[in-house]
Amino acid sequence: MIRQTTAALLAACLFVAAPARAQPETTPGPAPDPATIAAARDQVLPVVVSILVVREDFRQGEPVLSVSSGSGTVVTPQGHIATNAHVTQNGKSFRVVFADGRELPARLVGADTLSDLAVLQAQPPAPEVFAHARFADEPDLAPGDTVLAMGAPWGLSNSMSAGVVNNPRRLLVSLFDDEADYEDRLGADEPTGRYYAWIQHDAAIAPGNSGGPLVDLRGRIVGVNTRGMIFGGDLAFAIPGPDARDVVDALITRGAIKRSHLGFRLRSLKGTGLAQGVLVNSVERGSAAEKAGLRAGDRILAVDGTPVTALQPVDVPALQRRIAELPIGAEVALRIAHDGRERELKLRTRAQPEDRGEERAFAPFGASLVELTPGMGRRRNLEGERGLLLTGLRPGGPAAIARPALSEGDLLLAVDGQPVPDHAALEAAAAQPPAEGRPRVLSFRRGAEHRVALLVPVHGDQLRVPLPELPKAWAGVEVQPITASLARELGLGGAGFRITRLYPGSPLAAAGARTGDLLTAIDGVPLRAANDSSDDPFHQRVRDQIVGAKVRVEALREGKPVAFDATLSAAPANTASLRSLALSSLRIQVRELGFYDRAARQLPASQRGVHVDGVESGGPAGLAHLQRGDVIVRLGEREVGDLASLQSALDAALAAGNGRVIPVQVLRGPESRILYLERYWLTETP
Amino acid sequence: MTARTLALVLALLLAAPVAPAAVPDEAFDDYREVFKALGEQHAEAIVTVKFVMSVTNSGNEQRVEDRTQAVLVSADGLLLVPERTISLDFSSFGEGGQGAPVATSRDFRVRLADSDEWLAADLVTRDSALGLAWLRMRTPPSPLPFVDLSDGVRAEPGMVYFSVLRTSDEWGGVPVFRPGLVLGETHTPTFRLLVDGVPGLAFSHDGKPMGYVDVDLASMMRSRNTGVGMDMADLVLRMTPIDKVAAATAQAARLPVAGAD
Numbered sequence: 001m002i003r004q005t006t007a008a009l010l011a012a013c014l015f016v017a018a019p020a021r022a023q024p025e026t027t028p029g030p031a032p033d034p035a036t037i038a039a040a041r042d043q044v045l046p047v048v049v050s051i052l053v054v055r056e057d058f059r060q061g062e063p064v065l066s067v068s069s070g071s072g073t074v075v076t077p078q079g080h081i082a083t084n085a086h087v088t089q090n091g092k093s094f095r096v097v098f099a100d101g102r103e104l105p106a107r108l109v110g111a112d113t114l115s116d117l118a119v120l121q122a123q124p125p126a127p128e129v130f131a132h133a134r135f136a137d138e139p140d141l142a143p144g145d146t147v148l149a150m151g152a153p154w155g156l157s158n159s160m161s162a163g164v165v166n167n168p169r170r171l172l173v174s175l176f177d178d179e180a181d182y183e184d185r186l187g188a189d190e191p192t193g194r195y196y197a198w199i200q201h202d203a204a205i206a207p208g209n210s211g212g213p214l215v216d217l218r219g220r221i222v223g224v225n226t227r228g229m230i231f232g233g234d235l236a237f238a239i240p241g242p243d244a245r246d247v248v249d250a251l252i253t254r255g256a257i258k259r260s261h262l263g264f265r266l267r268s269l270k271g272t273g274l275a276q277g278v279l280v281n282s283v284e285r286g287s288a289a290e291k292a293g294l295r296a297g298d299r300i301l302a303v304d305g306t307p308v309t310a311l312q313p314v315d316v317p318a319l320q321r322r323i324a325e326l327p328i329g330a331e332v333a334l335r336i337a338h339d340g341r342e343r344e345l346k347l348r349t350r351a352q353p354e355d356r357g358e359e360r361a362f363a364p365f366g367a368s369l370v371e372l373t374p375g376m377g378r379r380r381n382l383e384g385e386r387g388l389l390l391t392g393l394r395p396g397g398p399a400a401i402a403r404p405a406l407s408e409g410d411l412l413l414a415v416d417g418q419p420v421p422d423h424a425a426l427e428a429a430a431a432q433p434p435a436e437g438r439p440r441v442l443s444f445r446r447g448a449e450h451r452v453a454l455l456v457p458v459h460g461d462q463l464r465v466p467l468p469e470l471p472k473a474w475a476g477v478e479v480q481p482i483t484a485s486l487a488r489e490l491g492l493g494g495a496g497f498r499i500t501r502l503y504p505g506s507p508l509a510a511a512g513a514r515t516g517d518l519l520t521a522i523d524g525v526p527l528r529a530a531n532d533s534s535d536d537p538f539h540q541r542v543r544d545q546i547v548g549a550k551v552r553v554e555a556l557r558e559g560k561p562v563a564f565d566a567t568l569s570a571a572p573a574n575t576a577s578l579r580s581l582a583l584s585s586l587r588i589q590v591r592e593l594g595f596y597d598r599a600a601r602q603l604p605a606s607q608r609g610v611h612v613d614g615v616e617s618g619g620p621a622g623l624a625h626l627q628r629g630d631v632i633v634r635l636g637e638r639e640v641g642d643l644a645s646l647q648s649a650l651d652a653a654l655a656a657g658n659g660r661v662i663p664v665q666v667l668r669g670p671e672s673r674i675l676y677l678e679r680y681w682l683t684e685t686p
Numbered sequence: 687m688t689a690r691t692l693a694l695v696l697a698l699l700l701a702a703p704v705a706p707a708a709v710p711d712e713a714f715d716d717y718r719e720v721f722k723a724l725g726e727q728h729a730e731a732i733v734t735v736k737f738v739m740s741v742t743n744s745g746n747e748q749r750v751e752d753r754t755q756a757v758l759v760s761a762d763g764l765l766l767v768p769e770r771t772i773s774l775d776f777s778s779f780g781e782g783g784q785g786a787p788v789a790t791s792r793d794f795r796v797r798l799a800d801s802d803e804w805l806a807a808d809l810v811t812r813d814s815a816l817g818l819a820w821l822r823m824r825t826p827p828s829p830l831p832f833v834d835l836s837d838g839v840r841a842e843p844g845m846v847y848f849s850v851l852r853t854s855d856e857w858g859g860v861p862v863f864r865p866g867l868v869l870g871e872t873h874t875p876t877f878r879l880l881v882d883g884v885p886g887l888a889f890s891h892d893g894k895p896m897g898y899v900d901v902d903l904a905s906m907m908r909s910r911n912t913g914v915g916m917d918m919a920d921l922v923l924r925m926t927p928i929d930k931v932a933a934a935t936a937q938a939a940r941l942p943v944a945g946a947d
Contacts, residue, residue: 060749395749396738396793401804467773467790468944470813470937528874536875543815544876574814576773576788 032146036217037162040148043219044133045160047074048212049081049096050152051106051120054618056092058368061394063361065092065587065618071151071212072096072120073221074132075248079122082248083211084226085111088118092618096122099158105680110251113355114259115196116226117244118211119251133213135245136220141168141199149203149225149236151212163203163234170200170237171314195321197314198237199223205236214238221245259324260349262332263287264294266319268310277301277337278310278319284378292345294336301342302335324352359391360423364430364457366397371422372411385445386421387413402455406444413450414443433459467576473545474571475553476506479538481529482518493559496520496527497538504605508553511564521554542568572596580613581643585650585682587619588612592642593631601631601667608641609633609667620681624664633672634665654682717848720891721863724850727893729861730799730831731758732852732886735767735807735821738793739774755851756796756821757833757887759935763826765796766835766935768885768900769812772819794821798830799852799859808943813934816926817900820938833887833895835935838928841879841896843870847888847925849899866899869922879925888925895932897925 051070056063070087074080081096088094094106104122111118122130141147145165153159201214205228214223223238250257267281277299283290300308303323310316326332326349334345357371369388370376377383390410393399399406406412412420415429434440439454479497487495497519502509513519521527522541530537545551545568553564572595580591590610598607609631615622626632632640636653640646653662661676735756740749756765774789795804805823812819823830841847849864866883881888881899888896902924 395751396736400751401736401793401795466944467809468811468941470811470934472813472815530874534875540815540876576775576790 032217037146037148040215040217040219041150041160044073044148044213044215044221045150045158046099047131047133048072048150048158049074049098049122050155050157050208051081051083051087051211052095052097053087053091054093054623055090056618057090058359058361058392061361061365061367061392061397061399062363063368065616065622067618067623069152069155069208070210071208071225073150073211073213073224074122074130075135075221076132076252077129079124079128079130080109080248080252081106081120081122082213082221082224082244083118083120084224085113085116085118086226087211088120089113094120096120097157110255110257112247112251112257115239115243115247115257117224117239117247117251119248133215133219133221135248136216136222136241137245139168139240139242141165141216141222141240143167146217147199147201147203147222148215148217149201149205149209149212150215151205151209151225153204153206153208155208159209161204163201163236165199165201166235167200168240169197169314171197171317195317195324196239196243197317198226199240201236201238202234203236204234209236214241258328259352260326260328260330261287261352262323262347262349263289264296266300266310266316268313268316269299270312274299275311276307276309278308278316280336285383288347288350292334292347294334294345294347295338299337300334301337302333304333305335357389358423362423362426362430364433364459365399365455366394366458367399367406368392369412369423369426381448382411382445385411385413386419387411387445388420388423388426398455398457402442402453404451404453406442406453406455407446409446411445412442413445416440417443430457433457466579469574469577471547471570472543473547473549473568474506475508475542475566475568476503477501477508477513477519479519479535481532481535481537483529483532486529486532487518492518493556494518494520495529496556497529497535501599503599507566507569508564511553511566512562513553513555513564513566514557516557517562518556519553520556522551524552524554543571578611579643581647583647583650586621586677587616588621588626589614590632590643590646597631603631603667607631608639610640610643610646612666620677623681624675624677626664626666626675627668630666630668632664632666634663636662654679717863717865720848724848724863724889724893725861728831728833728850728889729852731833732756732850732861733758733765733799734797734852734854734859735765735771736793736795736797736804737771737791739771739789739791741789752791753854755886758830759820759835760832760939761829763807763823763828763830764810764832764935764939765807765821765823766887766898766931767819767821769814769817769819770900770903772809772812773814774903796821796823797855797859798827799861802855808945810941810943811938813938816898816930816934817902817924818898818926818931818934820935822943835895835928835932838895838897838932839890840929841868841888841925841927843868843879845890845896847881847883847890847896847899849884849886849888851884851886866923868925877927879927880922881925883923885923895928897928898931899923899925 049072051072053068055066055068070083072081072083075082088108088111095103096106097103104124106120106122109119109121143165147165148160148162150160205225209225212225213221214225216222222241224244225236225238227237229235247257263284265281267279280294280296280298282296283294302308308319310319328349328351331346331348336345353374355375357373359368359370361368368391370391372387372389377385390406390408414420418429420426420429430440439456442453442455444451477499478501480500482492482495482498484495499513499515499517502513502515519527527538547570549568551566551568553566555562575594578592578594582589591613593609593611597611612626612628612630614628615626632646634640635649638649638652640649661678664675664677666673733756734753736753738749738751754767754771756767759766772791794807796807797804807821807823810820810822845868847866849866851862853860853862864884866881868879868881870880872878872880883899885900888899890896
């Protein structure tokens with residue numbers, strides 16, 4: 001999965017606007033020996049895996065499952081797989097597919113959004129030793145070096161492309177950008193790239209390559225492909241291998257990366273005319289740096305006695321990282337230049353706050369919320385607050401119709417007086433229905449204001465009622481309009497509506513009508529076609545009758561007059577009138593099979609089944625490749641005839657517990673197909 | 687406005703002669719009396735309804751909250767609304783055929799005149815041929831003002847009609863009135879009056895219901911690309927005669943809310 005950030009897009013646009021200045025110079029050497037490429041390929045490609053992720057995102061206040069894919073490399077004998085954090089982000093379940101086609105479930109060992117790296121571990125049925133590749137130990141790439149990108153672009157596994165390194169230390173700051181805005185553009189709550197410059201190369205990558213290795217001709221992992229560009233040609237970016245190795249090792253050992261924080265950001269000396277030190281770009285309110293007297297505009301000359309200098313923007317990430325890697329709680333001495341004088345400040349490092357809190361949906365409120373971390377609070381002028389930030393609302397849901405209505409960006413502080421700093425607190429305060437359906441009193445912040453709202457929670461499933469119609473008269477035929485002039489040309493002997501389809505057992509069928517008969521009048525009133533295409537005048541004439549009315553329909557059959565005495569029946573239920581069900585265990589929306597479904601598919605009137613109206617791509621039905629429009633006729637060992645039997649067939653199949661998969665038989669177009677539900681999808685996906 | 691433009695406007699104003707009244711006050715006939723009478727008779731029966739319409743596409747449901755005008759047609763809280771707000775079949779627009787999505791609505795809430803509360807309502811039934819649907823308030827305060835549809839008048843081409851609407855709370859939830867004209871009638875595909883004006887229940891000058899005016903979305907979509915021929919004849923609203931509206935409403939009034947059985 002390749003994430004196209006705003007920064008990348010902006011940079012791409014700039015490259016398009018000024019290609020001559022923006023494109024780095026490359027110095028390609030002689031074409032590498034094919035045998036050398038093959039040797040490097042064979043060291044890594046067999047241990048490159050495709051990663052299938054079932055993601056849970058939130059849309060309109062509700063969780064939505066989808067499937068995405070990325071790439072990774074086995075890097076330990078224990079089956080640890082290095083990939084990108086944005087590949088595993090919001091992942092609820094993972095499967096890895098090896099080069100030989102073997103597919104294994106995997107667990108998330110750890111993820112570090114600031115480096116955009118994550119580690120999965122394959123879960124084989126029995127312990128085994130995995131073949132693996134190795135990271136490069138030193139950042140020794142130079143422009144023009146040949147590199148190989150491996151992975152699964154667009155989900156096409158075992159793919160490899162070759163290119164050269166364009167720039168081994170690339171920051172996405174173009175000649176026209178203000179470097180001070182760089183971090184902000186990387187992602188407000190997850191500023192990937194703060195600590196690492198990327199390798200820019202031109203080995204072709206595409207969405208799906210994310211997390212895959214960049215390999216040099218010695219067969220070393222010199223980078224982890226992280227992002228590419230849709231615009232601007234083959235421009236790709238990879239996290240340097242030695243940096244990735246350190247993060248991956250730490251994730252395997254500790255499951256997380258802990259970093260120190262002093263509360264300031266840096267920028268290079270570029271454009272200042274100065275030659276020593278690094279500028280303080282901003283200082284956070286209330287941070288250790290501010291308390292020690294550091295101010296934006298100061299210049300840091302040394303950290304713990306070691307001189308530091310960043311002449312160009314690309315020098316800054318390494319300095320940021322050096323500070324982040326100081327021990328948490330340690331005292332650090334900064335030599336700074338302030339108003340032309342040098343002095344020393346002593347600060348104590350703190351643990352870097354989480355950039356983004358956990359997001360969840362809370363169904364009784366019809367909203368999705370994220371726990372506000374100190375970092376998020378600082379960026380939103382909500383410093384010191386603890387609460388749940390609204391990220392989405394279900395239209396018409398309780399939060400959306402609260403009085404006053406809540407909106408995205410509101411910070412929920414308390415429910416009925418109980419503070420809700422996290423999801424657990426909200427569950428404790430509001431998971432159970434309030435007594436006598438009373439509304440809950442919500443305290444929240446909107447900008448700088450503290451507000452209150454009344455909210456009536458909804459507990460339990462949303463009911464889906466059919467949309468019934470008043471009964472309308474029906475003759476049971478489809479017709480083609482025949483205008484007077486068309487009738488003359490065709491030699492039909494009169495205008496009217498020609499029967500094109502006769503439903504078995506319908507009123508006109510019972511009265512003896514046949515396909516091809518030309519209907520000319522009802523109860524003596526002529527039937528007139530308005531044009532060559534609209535059959536509405538016939539159907540409206542029928543609908544204007546009363547259900548059960550006896551009518552005399554005049555017609556021409558092979559030019560000779562005939563008449564049918566028909567008793568009009570009530571029209572079959574149309575699609576919207578049918579009962580529907582949202583089956584949360586399968587993540588599908590289904591409805592009864594109706595008369596018009598059978599008619600459209602030319603199925604017999606006795607055909608039973610359940611029509612699939614919608615499939616959530618990452619849910620069990622989506623993973624089994626069910627499609628909208630399928631008719632489920634059998635699940636497990638049971639026939640499926642209606643909504644109730646679908647539910648009971650699913651319950652029975654799960655209770656039976658025999659076999660890894662549950663077969664599902666569907667009608668799709670003219671075919672009957674068998675699909676397979678993996679049993680664990682029903683138990684492991686959310 | 688630039689100084690030059692301002693000067694030009696001032697010059698034109700000064701140059702314009704003071705026009706004498708072309709029509710004496712006593713001879714001028716406007717709608718004030720009609721509006722006043724309609725307001726007294728029916729304004730309280732015109733209410734606002736909010737609802738959530740959802741469309742499922744590729745398994746993902748998209749929802750949007752919307753608002754429409756409704757008419758109270760019984761003292762116990764039966765409401766008449768346009769059917770397009772309840773169910774919208776995109777296949778009728780010629781897009782996607784059988785596989786086209788169907789938008790459906792739920793979570794109906796009613797705001798009565800002079801109230802700031804949104805009260806729950808449920809769907810009773812609908813009539814797609816007439817383009818009408820009926821909701822019933824869950825706990826109606828009684829008795830409610832309503833329009834008696836059985837006491838209507840027949841609309842004919844050339845007649846003027848009046849619509850009563852209620853603004854949103856942004857504008858204070860006040861009644862507004864719109865005149866319309868019956869432009870013609872058709873029997874294709876069935877009998878309808880062709881009118882200009884706005885959707886909603888149409889009243890005669892003396893407050894009798896004449897019919898229900900609405901837009902035919904499917905027809906409008908079919909004829910949306912008229913090209914440079916500028917054939918404007920089909921750019922009309924349709925009015926369902928009041929006898930058909932009243933008969934369907936009488937049927938709906940006898941039904942429970944949808945799903946109650």
